[in-house]
Amino acid sequence: MLLTADQIHDGKQWLPQGSVIELNEQGVIVAIHQHRQEEAVHYEGTLCPGFVNAHCHLELSHMLGAIPEGTGLIGFLLQVMRRRNDFTDEQKAEARTQALQQMLDAGIVAVGDIANTTDTLSLRAQDTLHWYTFVESIGFLPERAPNSFAYALNTLEAFAAQTPGTHQLRQAIVPHAPYSVSGDLFALIAAHQPGATLSVHNQETADEDHYYRDKSGGFTGFLANIGIDDAVFTATGKSSLQSYTQHLNPGKPLMLVHNTFSSADDIRHVQQQFPQVYWCLCPNANLYIEGRLPDVNTLMATDAQLCIGTDSLASNHQLSVYAELLALDKAFPQIGWERLLRWATYNGACALQLQHSIGSIEAGKRPGIVQIKAGHSIQKIV
């Protein structure tokens, strides 16, 4: 099969005009040619590898439209906790199934999916995507760390017991967020599965830094609201990111999700300390919850590796990596589509440790091929 298009992005960069992709019957890339245009099927618009959604919560899909925009993160968290179980198991399962189909229709081929439960086991078994399931561990009180970790380990084992089909299935335990995980629990998670990607929600609200610097802001009230006495927590005088990363292993791949309030100093600090750090942007969720976007200019200026997530349908109107790119392009037109498409494909594959099989159009890989047509419609053609 020979394909060409008005423009082809190979996951890293634009290919020369007139390039032709040769694939075999299974969708594996055989070669890229600079001739044979007359034999190839021509597609209008852009062809690129399948998209990687590096951060999602499919198990929250039933919460589409349940929480209003603009609550701020603390208001959002309280509403998710109160309302996530106001639905029947059938409603939840139906919503997850529809959300998965929406991702497939949006050209997504791999997902980094947060799991607090085993609700997504049956979706993984459908063998339609590559999955990196991040089993989230939560535990604010240090003395609870062994129990919290054991609970996550139990969930992890259910995912690890699945047999992969043609797509890859991975899973690892990850910390939820700096305001919900004690230093002891961070350390337990960081020491487990040394090669696994450690994903964490990072600096999604200004309150997170206020809490770490001097224990001000909304988190003391939030914790009291959910029955936790935070007397044990001592402020560090530093930002959240520069505090909790001391519990992490710099040799382990790290994916920081959101980064809406990361300062230039935070970005440089982590860029220097962690050789394998990925900064995952979920712009539509940031606009939904906090009405603000991360400092993309500083991230680009420090050569940070960026990737893209949709977050969940509780904080987004759709699960489409391409819709996230449109939001970034609108706010930061200086990024340009060569970089945006790299973040959405190759960089996401690297963050999920799938770059050897997907994320770029290179011989031997099976990345899926997506067409972006005029009017921003997406079609997965291979």
Ligand SMILES: [Zn+2]
């Ligand atoms: Zn999230």
